[in-house]
Structures are given as C-alpha cells and as structure tokens.
Amino acid sequence: MSAVAGRHLVLVGLPGAGKTSAGRLVADRLARPFLDFDEELERRAGCSVTELFARDGEAAFREREVDLSVELAGRPAMVIAPGGGWMANPLAAATLRPAARIIYLRVSPAAALDRMGPALAARPLLAGADPRQALEGLLRRREALYAMADFVLDTEALSVDEVADTLAVLTREFERADG
Ligand SMILES: Nc1ncnc2c1ncn2[C@@H]1O[C@H](COP(=O)(O)OP(=O)(O)OP(=O)(O)O)[C@@H](O)[C@H]1O
Ligand SMILES: O=C(O)C1=C[C@@H](O)[C@@H](O)[C@H](O)C1
Ligand SMILES: [Mg+2]
Numbered sequence: 242m243s244a245v246a247g248r249h250l251v252l253v254g255l256p257g258a259g260k261t262s263a264g265r266l267v268a269d270r271l272a273r274p275f276l277d278f279d280e281e282l283e284r285r286a287g288c289s290v291t292e293l294f295a296r297d298g299e300a301a302f303r304e305r306e307v308d309l310s311v312e313l314a315g316r317p318a319m320v321i322a323p324g325g326g327w328m329a330n331p332l333a334a335a336t337l338r339p340a341a342r343i344i345y346l347r348v349s350p351a352a353a354l355d356r357m358g359p360a361l362a363a364r365p366l367l368a369g370a371d372p373r374q375a376l377e378g379l380l381r382r383r384e385a386l387y388a389m390a391d392f393v394l395d396t397e398a399l400s401v402d403e404v405a406d407t408l409a410v411l412t413r414e415f416e417r418a419d420g
Pocket of ligand 2 (some may be wrong): 255256279290323324325326327363364365366379
C-alpha cells in the first residue's frame with residue numbers, strides 16, 4: 242500500500258446536497274465506516290446542533306469541527322460527511338485534506354430546499370424567515386471554497402442512489418491513481 246492509499250472520502254456541499262444520505266450509501270458499497278460530523282458532534286455533546294449553536298455559539302461549533310478533523314486525520318479510510326460549513330473553515334479543511342479525497346456535491350439552493358422539506362428546521366443557519374435567501378448567501382460565500390475539492394459532482398439531476406454509484410466509481414479511480 243502506498244503512503245496515500247486508503248484516503249478518506251470526504252463529501253462537502255450545501256445543506257441538502259446529500260452528504261449524509263449518499264455518504265451512508267456509498268460507505269456500504271465500499272464496505273467502509275461512515276461518519277457524519279453533525280451526528281457525531283451531537284452524540285458527543287448530548288444535544289442537537291441547533292442547541293449547540295444556541296448554547297455555545299457558532300464559533301465554538303467550528304472549533305469542535307476542527308478538533309474532530311484532527312482526530313480523523315489519523316484514522317483508517319472512512320466515508321465522512323462533514324457539516325455544510327466545514328469546507329468554509331480553512332483550519333478544519335486543511336487538517337483533513339492530506340488524508341482525504343474531497344468531493345463537492347453540487348446542488349442549487351432551490352433543489353436543496355425542495356429536498357430538505359421540513360427537515361430545514363434542524364439547520365440553524367436556515368431557520369430565519371427566508372431560507373432560500375439564506376442558502377443563496379451561503380453558496381455565494383462558500384462556492385469558491387467548495388470548488389477547491391478534488392472533484393465536483395453535479396447532483397442536481399441525480400438520485401441519491403446514482404450519486405452513491407458515481408462516488409463508488411470515483412473512489413475506485415482515486416485508489417487506482419494513488420497506487
Ligand atoms: N440526489 C438527491 N436527489 C433527491 N433527494 C436527495 C438527493 N440527495 C439528498 N436528497 C434528500 O435530501 C435530503 C437532505 O439530504 P442530506 O441530509 O443527505 O443532506 P446533507 O448534505 O447531509 O445536509 P446537511 O449539511 O444539512 O447535513 C434528504 O431527505 C435526502 O434524502
Ligand atoms: O452549513 C452550515 O454551516 C451548517 C450545516 C449543518 O450541517 C450543521 O453543521 C450546522 O447547522 C451548520
Ligand atoms: Mg448531513
């Protein structure tokens with residue numbers, strides 16, 4: 242095995258991009274463990290992301306994301322779904338990048354909103370009066386950072402299954418390229 246074989250597959254993109262749902266499926270297909278940042282941080286804190294934002298503030302949540310990134314950088318290859326803001330946190334992304342292949346799951350704000358439906362309420366940054374405008378703002382601020390991924394996959398016209406299939410193929414290609 243070369244030094245770079247067995248990198249994590251890290252999925253980034255807006256809330257609603259499919260990081261959690263497609264990530265879980267592709268992890269099954271690749272027989273790799275799956276880790277969702279939001280779920281893991283909620284489990285460790287014993288409360289929801291919404292409660293964490295309200296109690297400790299967003300900056301403290303971002304620090305927790307950095308700490309978890311440091312921890313995961315030393316682990317065997319997994320499929321990882323960070324929260325939507327992880328790639329916009331340069332320290333978190335730089336920590337995991339050498340041990341990862343990062344895929345940007347691209348989705349438009351309109352399609353992301355359709356996909357999330359009532360689950361929108363669990364995303365504190367989208368909880369205001371105009372979630373569409375909030376998502377568009379997030380995309381404007383983050384798009385250039387998301388696009389620094391190793392590969393951009395447009396998910397707009399793909400089902401969750403199709404995204405997972407494509408991710409499995411991409412991972413095999415990455416593994417071949419890495420030797
Ligand atoms: N390609 C897709 N086509 C249709 N529906 C999708 C697709 N990807 C995800 N979904 C649906 O959209 C919803 C949100 O997906 P998911 O929770 O995986 O997004 P996420 O990127 O993890 O968001 P967050 O950053 O908020 O955690 C889920 O109901 C999921 O089934
Ligand atoms: O886009 C974001 O900044 C966030 C997305 C969610 O996954 C959570 O990590 C949290 O609600 C922040
Ligand atoms: Mg998710």
